[in-house]
Amino acid sequence: MKKAIILAAAVLSLGLAACSDENEQKEQIQLTPPVKLQLTVAETASAKDANNLGLRTFAEIYTTENPLPAFSPLSAQMAMALTANGATDETLDEMLGALCGGGSLDALNSLYGKLYETLPVTDAATTLTMANSVWHSDYVALLPEFTELAAETYGAPTSGFAKEKKSEAAATVNGWISNATNGLVRDMVDAEDFEAAVLLVNALYFKSMWAQKFNKKNTRKERFTNIDGSASDVDMMHATVDNVYYTTSGKASMVALTFGNGAYCMNIALPAEGVSPAEAMLQLDEHHAGWSCGRVEVKMPRFSAETRIDLKDAYTALGMRSAFSQNARFDGLSDTPLFISKVKHMSRFDVDETGAEGAASTVVEMGYTGTGQTAGTPETVFSITLNRPFAYTVSETSTGIIVFMGAVNKL
Numbered sequence: 001m002k003k004a005i006i007l008a009a010a011v012l013s014l015g016l017a018a019c020s021d022e023n024e025q026k027e028q029i030q031l032t033p034p035v036k037l038q039l040t041v042a043e044t045a046s047a048k049d050a051n052n053l054g055l056r057t058f059a060e061i062y063t064t065e066n067p068l069p070a071f072s073p074l075s076a077q078m079a080m081a082l083t084a085n086g087a088t089d090e091t092l093d094e095m096l097g098a099l100c101g102g103g104s105l106d107a108l109n110s111l112y113g114k115l116y117e118t119l120p121v122t123d124a125a126t127t128l129t130m131a132n133s134v135w136h137s138d139y140v141a142l143l144p145e146f147t148e149l150a151a152e153t154y155g156a157p158t159s160g161f162a163k164e165k166k167s168e169a170a171a172t173v174n175g176w177i178s179n180a181t182n183g184l185v186r187d188m189v190d191a192e193d194f195e196a197a198v199l200l201v202n203a204l205y206f207k208s209m210w211a212q213k214f215n216k217k218n219t220r221k222e223r224f225t226n227i228d229g230s231a232s233d234v235d236m237m238h239a240t241v242d243n244v245y246y247t248t249s250g251k252a253s254m255v256a257l258t259f260g261n262g263a264y265c266m267n268i269a270l271p272a273e274g275v276s277p278a279e280a281m282l283q284l285d286e287h288h289a290g291w292s293c294g295r296v297e298v299k300m301p302r303f304s305a306e307t308r309i310d311l312k313d314a315y316t317a318l319g320m321r322s323a324f325s326q327n328a329r330f331d332g333l334s335d336t337p338l339f340i341s342k343v344k345h346m347s348r349f350d351v352d353e354t355g356a357e358g359a360a361s362t363v364v365e366m367g368y369t370g371t372g373q374t375a376g377t378p379e380t381v382f383s384i385t386l387n388r389p390f391a392y393t394v395s396e397t398s399t400g401i402i403v404f405m406g407a408v409n410k411l
Contacts, residue, residue, distance in 0.1 A: 034263035035122045036398035042107040043114065047399050049101035050077055050111070053318065054402050055282065060314035062278040062407065064227050068305035070347040070406035072204055072360030074115070074130075076311060079202040079362040081112045082132060082154050083323075083340065086146050086333025091322040098319045113153040119396060125260035126208035128403070131180040132156035135173060135199040137163050140336045142198070156200075166191035173201065177361045181205045184348050184359035197338055198366040206394070206403060208259035209355035214239040214300075216353045224301055225388040226410035227277075234301040234411045236387070237353055241298055246382040247291040252280040253384050255296055258397075259355060265397055266356065268300070270390045277407035281391035297383040304350040305406050311343040311362075326369050333366075341367040349394075349404050356394070358404050 039047060054073025062069055077099060084095040084105065092105070100108045120128050132154040136142055142158060150156040161169035170191050177188045180203035193199070214237040222236035245256040252269040259265060271280035316324050323330075328339035342365040349358035386408075394404040 032124060032261060034261045034397070035118070037114065037118050037122070037396070039114070039399060040110070042103065043111045044399075046100040046103055046107050046111040047401055049099070049103065051400060051402050052101075053077060053098055054405060056318055057311065057314050058281070058405055059278055060317055061309055061311070062276075064276075064409055066307065067226075067410035068303060068307070068406065068408055070305040070307045070349045070358075070404065071309075071345070072347045072358070072362075072404050074401060074403045075202045075204040075347070075360035076343065076345050076362045078112050078116070078130065078132065078154070078204075079200055079364050080315070080320075080343070081108050082134075082150060082156060082202070083200050083330075083333075083364045083366075084108065085149055086143075086330040086338075087323065087328075088331045089329045090327075091329045092332075094320050094322050098315065109149070109153050115399075115401060116153075116155060119401070122396060122398070123208070123260040123263035126264055127205065128208075128264075129180065129205045131176075131203045133176060133201045134158045135161055135169070135201065136334075137161060137194075137197050139163065140197045140334055140338075142334050143332065146333050161194060163194060166194040169194045173199065173363075177201065177203045181359035181361060182207075184357070185346050185361045188344065188346060188361050189363055193342075193344075193363070193365060196341060196365040196367050197336060198333070200364040200366070201361065203359075203361045204403070205359045206264075207355070207357040208264055210353075211258040211260060211262065212239065212241045213355070214298075214353035219302070219353060222299070222301075223387060224411050227389045228410065230410070232411045237298075237300050237302060239298050240295060242295050243293060244296040244382075245291040245293055246296050246384070249283050251275045252283040254284055254291070255298060255382070255384055256291070257298065259394075263397055264394060264403070266351075267393045267395065268384070268386065268390060269392070270384055270386055270388070277389050277391040277409065281393065281405065281407070284391075284393060292382070294382060299383075299385040299387065300351070301386060301408070301411055302352045303408055303411060304348075305408070306346070306348045307406075308344075308346045311345050312340070315343060328369060330366070337369040338366045339369045341365050347404065347406070349406055358394070360404070 147158045218238040224234040269280040330338045344363040347360040391407045
């Protein structure tokens, strides 16, 4: 099953903006047009590879035992891209192979540098902030070439910490992450994490309102059938939304609900019987070019998802073996021999009648070695009732870069 998931096309939700219409939409916020990111050919290829890695990673970490698995490929892969700048030899080759399909480090930095600078300004009604930082033990000296690139391309300051004061260091880094995620990500690291030599950290925060909101008066208790066959009474939101892309396939029914001015959208896949949410997620890309556009009736539960996970095993399985081994080469980061010991990741994503709010953080811990759409007719009415497990992504529409992805297995 994982192999089938992995072979999906890479550009999940590319171009899934709300379809245009000259008529004013009901309850739609009137905003300035979204700022579209202009990517070079190399950056576009890297963006496709980034989404493909996100899908493959989610396939590795997805389990039905997690009621609400959530993952931010943007957070995780930006932290790993920053780390790749310290890699050399086979370690660098494997990291580039996974992160950007074997493309160049310059193209990888160009993409993430542009995303870091421009994603926060694409929509005045959407808050998307990203922060990066590098923390190192007083016993480890980082090379100036690395720290300069980290600051210039990723906006990442470098700070030292004393291993003798691990608790204080943990409190400082946790405070930095909490501040960067509006308090949604807490206690990301503990004192034991500061046995590491270097920590490379990303923190991301997202908040936006629906372009067309759900009316709270229409929310009522309804039955949700969980992935294990049990049932829960949930707060089911109801809305009829105009000018929405939608489609069906043999494996899923799908809609794309826009946020703010259309710069970001939430792409939802309701699996057909016998299809897993992780499998259904792939249909979002396979069928978007033929999606119709019209009025859609949506029934969706409120939900709040949170996942904490170490991505080490997933990234090792996806080809970055050397980086996590005693044979790792990070000669571009420090003269001290280092390897990646953990990739701690946390994602949180909440959905209600007004919109969505999410946050994520990724901490790469390094230890010592040796030690195209078509519009349908506006009159079309499509209905989707999310009363059983479903998958979703949140992406920026001009590049298709996935900010969050997840599944609702059990409520």
